[in-house]
Amino acid sequence: MPEYIVKEPLRFDGEQYAPGDTVEMTAKQAGELIDIGVLEAGAKGKASTAAAKDLVGGDKGEPRANAKDTIAKVKAAATIEELDELAKGEDRSSVLDAIAARRKELGA
DSSP states (O other): OOEEEEOSOEEETTEEEOTTOEEEOOHHHHHHHHHTTSEEEOTTTHHHHHHHHTBOSSSSOOBOOOHHHHHHHHHHOOSHHHHHHHHTTOOOHHHHHHHHHHHHHTTO
């Protein structure tokens, strides 16, 4: 299981962790904690950091589509509503740029 370094006080699985401590958890569990700066990848977690950040929310924990596939969906979008749905939770600049360009094409 990946190991992460605690950056901010954390209570996980019934235990309290102080900054500098290490904690083991799945990449899915660590994803949001990495995003908000509570954790960073440790020696055993470095390979898992990108995977943790690439998980979408929800119970399924499915990996999100790669940027190329998402941009293809953006280009195929026929409505602003479809673009709004694709933009939810999106943080990749290439995808956000494609969404902005498609909005202009659709006249929004």
